[in-house]
Amino acid sequence: MSDEAGHQTEETPSSAEGSAAFWALAAIGWTVIGVGLFGVFDHPRSANAFKVFRLLVGLNVVNDAVVIPTLLLLAFLVRRLAPNWLMMPVQVWFIMAGAVAVYAYPLVGDFGRSKTNPSILPHNYAHSLLIVLGCITAFSALVAWRSWRRARLTQG
Amino acid sequence: MGEEDDGVDESGTALAPDLQPAKPEAVRRALARAGHIGTNLRASVRRLMAALAARGEHEVSRIRARFHSPLHSEWLAAVMGITLGVSFTVCFVTGMVDYLAQHSPSWFHLPVHPVNFFRVTEGVHVLTGIIAIPLVLAKLWVVYPNFFAYPPVRSVAHALERISLVPLVGGALFELATGIANIAYWYSPMPFNFTVAHFYVAWITIGGLIVHIGAKLSLTRDVVSGRHGRAAKGMVTNTEVIVAAKPAVAAGLDRRGFLAAVGGGAGVLLLTVAGETVAPLRDLALLAPRNPTVGPQSLPVNKTAHGAGVIEQAMSADYRLVVGGKCRHPRSFSLDELRSLPQRGAGLPIECVEGWSAAAAWRGVSLPMLLEMVGAPKGSKVMVQSIESESQLYSNSVIDPEHAADPDTLLALELNGEVLDLDHGFPIRLIAPDRPGVLQTKWLRQVTVL
Numbered sequence: 001m002s003d004e005a006g007h008q009t010e011e012t013p014s015s016a017e018g019s020a021a022f023w024a025l026a027a028i029g030w031t032v033i034g035v036g037l038f039g040v041f042d043h044p045r046s047a048n049a050f051k052v053f054r055l056l057v058g059l060n061v062v063n064d065a066v067v068i069p070t071l072l073l074l075a076f077l078v079r080r081l082a083p084n085w086l087m088m089p090v091q092v093w094f095i096m097a098g099a100v101a102v103y104a105y106p107l108v109g110d111f112g113r114s115k116t117n118p119s120i121l122p123h124n125y126a127h128s129l130l131i132v133l134g135c136i137t138a139f140s141a142l143v144a145w146r147s148w149r150r151a152r153l154t155q156g
Numbered sequence: 157m158g159e160e161d162d163g164v165d166e167s168g169t170a171l172a173p174d175l176q177p178a179k180p181e182a183v184r185r186a187l188a189r190a191g192h193i194g195t196n197l198r199a200s201v202r203r204l205m206a207a208l209a210a211r212g213e214h215e216v217s218r219i220r221a222r223f224h225s226p227l228h229s230e231w232l233a234a235v236m237g238i239t240l241g242v243s244f245t246v247c248f249v250t251g252m253v254d255y256l257a258q259h260s261p262s263w264f265h266l267p268v269h270p271v272n273f274f275r276v277t278e279g280v281h282v283l284t285g286i287i288a289i290p291l292v293l294a295k296l297w298v299v300y301p302n303f304f305a306y307p308p309v310r311s312v313a314h315a316l317e318r319i320s321l322v323p324l325v326g327g328a329l330f331e332l333a334t335g336i337a338n339i340a341y342w343y344s345p346m347p348f349n350f351t352v353a354h355f356y357v358a359w360i361t362i363g364g365l366i367v368h369i370g371a372k373l374s375l376t377r378d379v380v381s382g383r384h385g386r387a388a389k390g391m392v393t394n395t396e397v398i399v400a401a402k403p404a405v406a407a408g409l410d411r412r413g414f415l416a417a418v419g420g421g422a423g424v425l426l427l428t429v430a431g432e433t434v435a436p437l438r439d440l441a442l443l444a445p446r447n448p449t450v451g452p453q454s455l456p457v458n459k460t461a462h463g464a465g466v467i468e469q470a471m472s473a474d475y476r477l478v479v480g481g482k483c484r485h486p487r488s489f490s491l492d493e494l495r496s497l498p499q500r501g502a503g504l505p506i507e508c509v510e511g512w513s514a515a516a517a518w519r520g521v522s523l524p525m526l527l528e529m530v531g532a533p534k535g536s537k538v539m540v541q542s543i544e545s546e547s548q549l550y551s552n553s554v555i556d557p558e559h560a561a562d563p564d565t566l567l568a569l570e571l572n573g574e575v576l577d578l579d580h581g582f583p584i585r586l587i588a589p590d591r592p593g594v595l596q597t598k599w600l601r602q603v604t605v606l
Binding site: 018019021022023024025026028029030031032033034035036037039040043046047048051052055056057059060063064068071072075079084085087088091092095096098099100102103104105106107109111112113114116117118119120121122123125128129131132135136139 | 225286289290293294296297300303311313316317320322323325326327329330333334336337340341342343344345347348349352353355356357358359360361362363364365366367368369370371373374407408409413414417418420421422424425428429442443444445446447450451452456457458459460462463579
C-alpha cells in the first residue's frame with residue numbers, strides 16, 4: 001500500500017468484516033433494525049411508515065448529495081482565498097457556528113411560537129443567536145490573532 | 157438439443173448412416189458463425205466490463221485523492237465513532253425510559269423515589285441529543301470519502317455493513333431533526349406521531365450502529381489501544397478512508413484541533429440550552445426553548461386552558477370531582493369540600509418530554525388519604541380523567557399502585573402559595589413524584605379506582 005507520492009506505508013489493521021464478532025453483531029444489529037421497522041409498520045396511523053421512511057432516506061440523500069458537497073466547495077474556496085494563518089480560525093468558526101445555527105434554525109424561524117401560550121419559546125431567538133455567534137466570532141478572532149502572530153514569527 | 161443427438165431415434169437407437177437426415181451446409185455454417193459471434197461477444201463484454209472497472213477504479217481513486225486533508229483520517233473517524241457510540245447509547249437508553257414512562261406497559265413503571273429520576277433521564281436524553289448535532293455532522297464530514305470506496309461492495313459482509321449505513325446515517329439524521337423540531341414545537345414537518353416515529357426510528361438507528369460497530373471493531377480497538385496510532389497518524393490509506401496528507405495543507409486544523417472545535421460547538425450548545433432544566437445555568441440559556449420561570453405562577457405550561465377548551469367547565473360554579481370505581485363509598489366533592497379536607501404540601505418537579513423541568517411547591521389533597529376516605533382497597537390502581545374531551549391525547553392517565561399509595565401524590569389545589577392558575581389545571585390537578593408532565597393530568601373531573 002502506498003500514499004499519493006508512492007511511498008510505502010504501513011498496512012492498516014485488518015477489517016473486522018467476516019469475523020465471528022462481525023457476524024454476531026450483524027445478526028443482533030439487523031434484528032434490532034427489524035424491531036424498529038416492525039414498530040413503524042405496526043402503527044399505521046400514528047407512525048405513517050411511508051412518510052417516516054421518506055424523511056429518513058431524504059435526509060440521507062440531502063446530506064450526501066447537498067450538504068457535504070456544499071461544505072466541501074466552501075472548504076475549497078476558503079483554502080483558495082484565505083491566507084494560511086486564517087485557515088484555522090475560519091474552520092473553528094464554521095464548525096462551532098454551524099452547529100449552533102443548525103440547532104437554532106427552528107427557534108429563530110419561530111415556527112412553533114404560540115400566540116396563546118407565552119411560556120413556549122419565550123426568548124427573541126434571532127437576538128440570542130446573534131449574541132452566541134458574536135461570542136464564537138470573538139473566540140475565533142482570538143485564534144486568528146494567535147495564528148497570525150505565530151505566522152509572523154515563523155516568517156521573521 | 158445438441159448436434160450429437162442427430163441420428164438417434166426416439167427410443168435412443170442409432171439410425172443407419174443412410175437414414176440420418178442430411179443437415180444443409182448453409183445451416184452448419186450459420187450455426188458455426190453464430191457460435192463464433194457468441195464467443196466474440198462474451199469476450200467483448202468481458203473486456204468492456206474490465207475496462208469500465210479499471211476506469212471506475214481510476215476515477216474513484218482520482219476523486220478520493222482529492223480528500224487530502226488530515227481531517228479525513230481513520231484515527232479521527234474512530235475517535236468520533238467512539239464518542240458518537242457513547243452519546244447514542246446514552247440517548248437511546250434514556251429515551252427508552254422516557255418512552256416507557258409515557259406509554260407504560262403493564263410490566264414497567266417509574267420508581268416513586270428519587271423524585272427527580274425522570275427529570276434527570278429526560279434532561280440527559282434531550283441534552284445528549286443536542287450535543288450530538290455537531291458530533292454527527294463532524295463524523296459525516298470525516299468519513300465522506302468512504303462514499304467513493306472502491307469496489308463499492310467486495311463481499312457479502314461488506315454489503316451488509318454498507319447497507320446498514322442507510323438506517324444508521326438516515327436514522328441518526330432523522331432522530332436529530334425530529335428531536336430538534338419537537339423541542340421547538342415545530343410539528344408541521346412531521347406528518348406522523350412524533351413520539352411513535354422517534355421511538356421506533358431510534359431502534360433502527362441503534363441497529364445500524366451495532367452492525368457498524370461489528371465492522372469497525374478491530375480498527376476501533378487498535379485506535380483505543382494506541383496500536384493504530386503510528387500507522388494512522390502517519391497518513392495511511394486503505395480501502396475505506398483515504399488519507400494522504402500533504403505538508404502544504406497543514407495550515408488548518410489538525411485532528412486534535414478539529415476535535416476541540418467540535419467539542420467547543422457541543423459545549424456552546426450545552427451551555428446555552430441546559431439552563432431549561434439545570435437551574436444554575438438558567439442565565440446562560442439563550443437558546444433554550446423554555447425558561448422554567450416564565451409562565452403563569454412562574455412555571456411554564458404546555459397546554460393552556462384555552463387550547464384545551466376547558467375554560468367554561470373549569471370555571472363552573474357547579475364543578476364537582478367524582479371519586480368512584482371499585483370502592484365502598486363512592487362520592488363527589490365540591491371545590492369547597494376539597495379545600496376543607498386536610499391539605500398536604502410537597503416540593504415536586506414538573507418535567508416535560510421536551511426536556512425542560514422546574515421544581516415547584518404544591519399543596520392539595522393527598523391521593524392515598526382520599527382513596528382511604530372512599531374505601532378503596534389498598535394497592536389499587538387509579539385512573540384520573542380531565543374535563544378535556546376524551547378524544548384529546550393524555551386527557552386521562554393511570555396511576556400505578558406505588559404512586560397511588562405515596563402521600564406526596566396530590567390532587568393539587570395550590571401552586572407556589574397561590575390558588576392554582578387556570579392554565580395549570582384549576583380547579584384541581586394531579587401532581588405526583590417522578591412522572592412525565594403529560595401524565596400529570598390537569599382540570600380533573602373524575603378519579604376512578606380500578
